[in-house]
Amino acid sequence: xxxxxxxxxxxxxxxxxxxxxxxxxxxxxxxxxxxxxxxxxxxxxxxxxxxxxxxxxxxxxxxxxx
Numbered sequence: 001x002x003x004x005x006x007x008x009x010x011x012x013x014x015x016x017x018x019x020x021x022x023x024x025x026x027x028x029x030x031x032x033x034x035x036x037x038x039x040x041x042x043x044x045x046x047x048x049x050x051x052x053x054x055x056x057x058x059x060x061x062x063x064x065x066x
Contacts, residue, residue, distance in 0.1 A: 001036055007048065007061040008032045033064055
């Protein structure tokens with residue numbers, strides 16, 4: 001993904017299911033789609049800064065068409 005792309009968080013595969021966290025909760029697509037504001041790296045892991053300053057591991061999102 002690139003800065004400005006729209007992404008949707010995926011359910012976190014490492015969470016014990018069923019899980020009610022932000023990643024795992026069922027939500028309408030218009031609430032799940034957010035825009036990438038920045039891309040960074042920390043401790044060898046790529047992460048995305050999403051709308052609202054939320055940092056998310058890059059492997060926990062998928063790009064969506066807006």
